[in-house]
Amino acid sequence: MFGIVGERINTSRKKVMEAVVNRDAQYIREEVLKQEAAGATFIDVNAGACIGEEMASMEWLLSVIQEVATVPLCIDSPDPKVLEVACGMLKAAPLINSISLERERFKAMVPFLQGRECSIVALCMDDSGLPRDAREIIDRAGRLVAALEQIGMKRERIYVDFLVQPIGTNTLNGVMVMEAVRGIMEQIPGVHTICGLSNISFGLPQRKIINRSFLALMMASGLDTAILDPLDRGLMAVARTVAMLLGKDEYCTSYLKAVRAGEILA
């Protein structure tokens, strides 16, 4: 099944920031319930925009979210201390976002990860910056997976994020990541791939249609998890339709169920 990380509970969104500042638990609970109802298989929690208050905001968010969430959470923070405290509060093994090949970041994350029951987003970023071609992405993915396996992480708990860059800055940024995902899924069997979709359309008009088409292309290339807004009905309709077209929906059962629920709208 295609994995969907619901991205809405992020303090960079104005309404979420307001809810955190005002301790508006009802708003947050509804964001969880709506995302789950729409098909989220993880709920992302990001309090990074609460400068100086990330820890307290994360703690509050997790206490509220766990009252209602029935899917695992994705804890989104660059700070191992925040991750440590967050994990101490969780009832189920989370997805942690993220580690990378950047030397300091990797080193800082190792003590947190060792022996821990969690999944991890592994960014194909190293100290030389963003990758420039598919081969480089696949190479970095291979090194990351090897390094994580060496500290005891199971491969099926690793979600490689190959870093989507805007098509507006380089016409080949789309084919680069399509080729990269295909290569990663073939060459590192059992690993997951994940990405935030919307970066592809950064700077261009009519972003929604770009993101939808890009989701179809990435799923065709083998992407198995995406970070997205599950309340974007058009996007979710594409996810369900493409899963069917890729042969992952026997007798079109899920598609037909979604149509009956009014979820497939062109």
Added chain:
Amino acid sequence: MFGIVGERINTSRKKVMEAVVNRDAQYIREEVLKQEAAGATFIDVNAGACIGEEMASMEWLLSVIQEVATVPLCIDSPDPKVLEVACGMLKAAPLINSISLERERFKAMVPFLQGRECSIVALCMDDSGLPRDAREIIDRAGRLVAALEQIGMKRERIYVDFLVQPIGTNTLNGVMVMEAVRGIMEQIPGVHTICGLSNISFGLPQRKIINRSFLALMMASGLDTAILDPLDRGLMAVARTVAMLLGKDEYCTSYLKAVRAGEILA
């Protein structure tokens, strides 16, 4: 550039049939102009539903269409006599739809094709029926191209139609043709691939969104021409967006132009 065969002038459509019966030239001319304005690179002409009148209907249609058309026509008939007369009327080399590996059909088409200036749709159909897997499609495509080259057709004038079958009858009908197109484009370099999209969604609800997602997947697999309704704005928006995402729209120029023209609507 992705090729688009505008499929609207087909007497199986009620309004077109009425226009043909009433010799309503204005209606037909508008269908040509609207399809060209929307991006059609060929205009399909099919009078097959005029039982006993196909020849006369085709002659009338062509005389009207050629008053205004500026792109080549696609002459759609199983009858070599109709094709012969049609070609005699044309100002520009057409795309002929179609030939197949069915023994009688192939034999009947050879005299028509030999030495003729035209392109041809080559259906991967033989006397044993529809293909059952990607390997079989690729094999039939190879035999068709070889047979057509033997009678003097140039490869770049051959459009292989791999025959889209409904996803509702077999969950793997989508991946079968995706794999087939990829194989054909790799193993028979220089050949074109073409298909009618809408058969994929036959029998299912919300067909438009299925057709749109399928177009994205097929373009990603290498399809270079599709038979479709260019007045379906959502479908054309996907075609333009996917072309950009596949790296075929330098500086996103065509996409941005289409947005300004109001053609990219989610």
